[in-house]
Amino acid sequence: MKVAVIGAQGRMGTAMSAGVQATEGLDLVASLDAGDEITVGSLNGAEAAIEFTRPDSTVANVLALIDAGVHCVVGTTGWTGESLDLVKEKLEQNPSIGVLIAPNYALSAVLAMVFAKKAAAYFESAEVIELHHPGKVDAPSGTALTTAQHIAQARREAGLGEMPDATETDPHGARGAVIEGVHVHAVRLRGLTAHEEVVFGNPGEQLTIRTDSFDRESFFPGVLLGLREVGKRPGLTYGLDQLMEL
Amino acid sequence: MKVAVIGAQGRMGTAMSAGVQATEGLDLVASLDAGDEITVGSLNGAEAAIEFTRPDSTVANVLALIDAGVHCVVGTTGWTGESLDLVKEKLEQNPSIGVLIAPNYALSAVLAMVFAKKAAAYFESAEVIELHHPGKVDAPSGTALTTAQHIAQARREAGLGEMPDATETDPHGARGAVIEGVHVHAVRLRGLTAHEEVVFGNPGEQLTIRTDSFDRESFFPGVLLGLREVGKRPGLTYGLDQLMEL
Amino acid sequence: MKVAVIGAQGRMGTAMSAGVQATEGLDLVASLDAGDEITVGSLNGAEAAIEFTRPDSTVANVLALIDAGVHCVVGTTGWTGESLDLVKEKLEQNPSIGVLIAPNYALSAVLAMVFAKKAAAYFESAEVIELHHPGKVDAPSGTALTTAQHIAQARREAGLGEMPDATETDPHGARGAVIEGVHVHAVRLRGLTAHEEVVFGNPGEQLTIRTDSFDRESFFPGVLLGLREVGKRPGLTYGLDQLMEL
Amino acid sequence: MKVAVIGAQGRMGTAMSAGVQATEGLDLVASLDAGDEITVGSLNGAEAAIEFTRPDSTVANVLALIDAGVHCVVGTTGWTGESLDLVKEKLEQNPSIGVLIAPNYALSAVLAMVFAKKAAAYFESAEVIELHHPGKVDAPSGTALTTAQHIAQARREAGLGEMPDATETDPHGARGAVIEGVHVHAVRLRGLTAHEEVVFGNPGEQLTIRTDSFDRESFFPGVLLGLREVGKRPGLTYGLDQLMEL
Structure with missing residues (x-):
């Protein structure tokens, strides 16, 4: 699976990039950060993206990722009912895309x-x-x-x-x-x-x-679970527990 | 609910009797032990029975309780596929009765x-x-x-x-x-x-x-859960977890 | 060692009596409680006494035990600088007797x-x-x-x-x-x-x-340590840790 | 206090150097590793040295540090009765120097x-x-x-x-x-x-x-305790517990 990391220079993004590179079957094809545009081109063929940025940029990032046809695993916090609704609306127009937003990936x-x-x-x-x-x-x-x-x-x-x-x-x-x-x-x-x-x-x-x-590397196994499941679940999924058989 | 304790003189039976007597809404109407016959008469109107005896007497006790039309919460260990089948057969003839058998009530x-x-x-x-x-x-x-x-x-x-x-x-x-x-x-x-x-x-x-x-009093909350649920579930239930929303 | 238990009917005294009786080398020779006089006669040859009573009776009990020439292991709480001084004074008159008072015997x-x-x-x-x-x-x-x-x-x-x-x-x-x-x-x-x-x-x-x-039986090993050491340490010892090599 | 780190490029040495630099009152004046000679000159005025190298080099390092008149806090393992004796002999000739060797600094x-x-x-x-x-x-x-x-x-x-x-x-x-x-x-x-x-x-x-x-940074507080005490204790001290009031 080809993966992009959004927020690649941040502490979480750095840990996520290391996790992707260390995992067999994952290929890190794009590392974007503040200032980089999120487009089909800059995503470089990514099938899914990991997004760990900031509350004030995550909504725009996720909407752009959906537009680019890329599944999203989102770890940035600060989501509200309103901002989640924006994502749901955008997903209705892109019914094959899956987005996972979770407050905790450990x-x-x-x-x-x-x-x-x-x-x-x-x-x-x-x-x-x-x-x-x-x-x-x-x-x-x-x-x-x-x-x-x-x-x-x-x-x-x-x-x-x-x-x-x-x-x-x-x-x-x-x-x-x-x-x-x-x-x-x-x-x-x-x-x-x-x-x-x-x-x-x-x-x-x-x-x-x-x-x-x-250690913050504890978030990677949950993100990896998200990457593997998010494409099978079009629409918005909130909470990592929704992907687990509990 | 009127309750009988079978094995009332044993260590577990003693703890169970104390639990029944301390619980509002439960009424201990029969305390039977080895040597006592299990009959409609000796059960004295009990609606449900707690059975903590020994592996070599529990099967006969449970079959007698079903015959007497009493729901059973069974804590004795040593049940096999074969002995569970005997209980299932007996329950087919008494389709309104519920039996709970569990290896652990804590x-x-x-x-x-x-x-x-x-x-x-x-x-x-x-x-x-x-x-x-x-x-x-x-x-x-x-x-x-x-x-x-x-x-x-x-x-x-x-x-x-x-x-x-x-x-x-x-x-x-x-x-x-x-x-x-x-x-x-x-x-x-x-x-x-x-x-x-x-x-x-x-x-x-x-x-x-x-x-x-x-302490062995730790078994009583689970037995109490069993008493409250067993009458609603005709047939054999194996394992306390089957009564819990997990 | 011949041992007396003072406060023998209380919860702690009962546990202590059971401990004494279960310990090889200890002999329970007197069980006294409220109302019993503490005298050479009533102590029946005891060499040491375990005292678990109440704050309002413990001082008088300990003074009487010292007068009777019996070493004391005292678990009753409520001791003050003033009441400890009374014990020290009495011990000066009975320089061979040891008294251990401790807030905790676990x-x-x-x-x-x-x-x-x-x-x-x-x-x-x-x-x-x-x-x-x-x-x-x-x-x-x-x-x-x-x-x-x-x-x-x-x-x-x-x-x-x-x-x-x-x-x-x-x-x-x-x-x-x-x-x-x-x-x-x-x-x-x-x-x-x-x-x-x-x-x-x-x-x-x-x-x-x-x-x-x-469980309150956890106090007995500390009391036993006290019994074994108190006779070797004339005067007042405060705190079980004083008897331990720490 | 002026401090040298011996084995400065190793994982432990790196952590120790960071610890020294982050501690008020300590001044890192020399960072030596394999290939560097340990001399009065290379030690650059150090009063004490932290030595975390390898079992096959630590003895020679410590002897050289004593010769240079520098107190030593040694974390390398593999010391034997024989190699400790070499240190003791050298210390007899340099009676003002203190050496602390400990198997664990956590x-x-x-x-x-x-x-x-x-x-x-x-x-x-x-x-x-x-x-x-x-x-x-x-x-x-x-x-x-x-x-x-x-x-x-x-x-x-x-x-x-x-x-x-x-x-x-x-x-x-x-x-x-x-x-x-x-x-x-x-x-x-x-x-x-x-x-x-x-x-x-x-x-x-x-x-x-x-x-x-x-984390290996857990060793630094113990090394710091060693640095502060080793100069006050001429001769060989074995085990960090010897510096503690226990």
């Missing part, structure tokens, strides 16, 4: 989220602990926030009430954030990258689902 | 197995570590063996080859058991009960699924 | 505290996560609070400054409690008992020290 | 080893699990082997007997390696670097000591 993180959501209906208690490098400016992480929301939703759908918690005094806020009833804890530690642990408890038992991301 | 263990099987197709590496109390006579645990076999099967179905492993020298056998290509490690430690950790690895990322069983 | 918890204090000087980052059953009324646990204070003190003594932390937004308090600059997180989960994890980080590396207490 | 790994040795006397059970990248050719790791030997020695010194283990059947070798009575398990997983977990168990409790090395 397979372990995607699976942890899906499994946490499935498990949530079956336990009295559930909490989320996320651990990141100390350079992170926001707490909790967006992933932990989403995980907690999914757990809360699954509990509501299963008719579960509040979790048991006899805490009467917590003068320093040790119980952490409460997101729709789910406690979320954020650890910041030199040496770490991005990690999340979801713990579930019932009388006499615990289930733990943990995902560790050590 | 929800965390059941979920860990299901999730491990789902995840296995997406990672280069997978290994199983089980940890138990030092009184256990067999290694690895039956659950770890089954987990490894499920991982191996999922890898074959996904077309994955052998896992990467450059080991050249291992004079003491530190790499553990190899079950259909999956390494399994057994730890025995005073203080532990029954625990299993499944680790999956890709470049730059790890997924860990861990289940801890601290 | 060896893993004692070691985790000591190790955390030793490690703290060598890492840029350190945080404490404690996990308990959901019936606990205070957060964080007293042990986690003490652990954080020890870490903070070790960092000050080593001349370490503030830990790296770029957090700018944390609207829900996910970063948890801050005890003398050390973040402490409290998880409450059905199925758990008492657990603490201390994580330390430097560039490229992490050290984790975790202690799990599953 | 602080978390050094601490984990020390703590494991201290804890070993207090638990009925202890096992070692090491986890590494799948490119590692030997199992178990040298660190795990040493950890197990230290645990075994501490148990013997404490008069502890065999660990409890009722295993009767283990047809596939799941119980792993047995090193002086201590079970050692080796996991190989894509995505991992170098990790070790030591688990200790008593009735009702568990202590876990885990060290994770994610």
Whole structure:
């Protein structure tokens, strides 16, 4: 498969280019970045493109890729309902093209989220602990926030009430954030990258689902899965889990 | 719901009786054990029965319960294809009765197995570590063996080859058991009960699924799920995961 | 060794009595509880006593035990500088008697505290996560609070400054409690008992020290160590770690 | 402090040079590699040197550094009693010089080893699990082997007997390696670097000591500690733990 990388000079683009070049059966035919036009010519015969750029350029890039008849695997964040609609409209005019947009390409993180959501209906208690490098400016992480929301939703759908918690005094806020009833804890530690642990408890038992991301190369296996599937699924697919048999 | 416990004097039966009595909406109407006949009379109006006895008595008990028109949640192990067929035949004559037979009622263990099987197709590496109390006579645990076999099967179905492993020298056998290509490690430690950790690895990322069983009361939530569902599912259901939305 | 248990009817006393009876070389010669006088006669030849009662009775019990010429291993909490002074005075009059008073007899918890204090000087980052059953009324646990204070003190003594932390937004308090600059997180989960994890980080590396207490029988090995050592150490010893070669 | 790096072109040397340059108070004045002579001149005023080369060159390098009056922090492995003796003899002639030779500079790994040795006397059970990248050719790791030997020695010194283990059947070798009575398990997983977990168990409790090395930059904090201390300790110091207050 002939592949283009859009955003090739960025940190993610560099990692993606290395992944493409190291994978048998993939051929890197175009490396484009800010300032390069995305056209049939510049794409140099690419059948699919990996797009990791910036929120303010990704929409235009994806529309141009669809126009050029190239399937897209998009890792740039910042998509809204409105911008996704623009992609859907463009895809209606190009019904053979597939576009995959996903907020996370780390397979372990995607699976942890899906499994946490499935498990949530079956336990009295559930909490989320996320651990990141100390350079992170926001707490909790967006992933932990989403995980907690999914757990809360699954509990509501299963008719579960509040979790048991006899805490009467917590003068320093040790119980952490409460997101729709789910406690979320954020650890910041030199040496770490991005990690999340979801713990579930019932009388006499615990289930733990943990995902560790050590390096941005962890995104490539998910992108590769996307490249292999996106051409078989015309239209817009949102979320890597939609391509997985879960 | 009126509930009978068969094997009421055993360790599991005692825990199950306590669980029934502590649960709103359940009424313990019969406690039978070895020597007690299982009849409409002795079951005292029970709508469903929990059966935790021994491999050599469970088949006869379940057949008698079906004859008595009572749904069954069966935790005794040792079922074979042949003995399951006897139950199926009996159920054909009693088409409104539901029987659930499951090798494990700990929800965390059941979920860990299901999730491990789902995840296995997406990672280069997978290994199983089980940890138990030092009184256990067999290694690895039956659950770890089954987990490894499920991982191996999922890898074959996904077309994955052998896992990467450059080991050249291992004079003491530190790499553990190899079950259909999956390494399994057994730890025995005073203080532990029954625990299993499944680790999956890709470049730059790890997924860990861990289940801890601290106490036999951990089986009751799964049995309770069985009690609530078994009457809605006439015929034989094998495995608690069949009742869960996974 | 002939042993007395004071507070023999309580939950801890019951566990301690069982421990004494199961240990070769120990002989349970007296079981006293509220209402029983502590005298040479009632102690029935005991050489050492295990005292697990209540804060309002422990001081009088220990003074009576010293008067009776019996070494003491004391697990009751609530000791103050003032009440410890009373014991020291009494011991000056009975210079052959040893008394051990300790806030925690779980060896893993004692070691985790000591190790955390030793490690703290060598890492840029350190945080404490404690996990308990959901019936606990205070957060964080007293042990986690003490652990954080020890870490903070070790960092000050080593001349370490503030830990790296770029957090700018944390609207829900996910970063948890801050005890003398050390973040402490409290998880409450059905199925758990008492657990603490201390994580330390430097560039490229992490050290984790975790202690799990599953059951109150976990206190007996520490009490046993106390029984064996207390007679060799006349006077007051505070803290089980003082008896350990660390 | 003026610092020289010997083996500056190697992977470790490159990481060490980066560490020196990023540390306030250190000045990288010489970068030497194979082919460069080690002399007062080439060392360019260095007060201390970091030596990470190869087993067949390290002895000559260290002797030359001592001759040049420079303190040494040595990370190259392969030292024997004989080669250490050569260094000691040379140091007798240069009594103001300090040399630190250590098999491991990762602080978390050094601490984990020390703590494991201290804890070993207090638990009925202890096992070692090491986890590494799948490119590692030997199992178990040298660190795990040493950890197990230290645990075994501490148990013997404490008069502890065999660990409890009722295993009767283990047809596939799941119980792993047995090193002086201590079970050692080796996991190989894509995505991992170098990790070790030591688990200790008593009735009702568990202590876990885990060290994770994610990156070779993890060696720099230990080397930095060495640089700061080596000048204060004339003669040969073996092992980073000798510089730590443990």
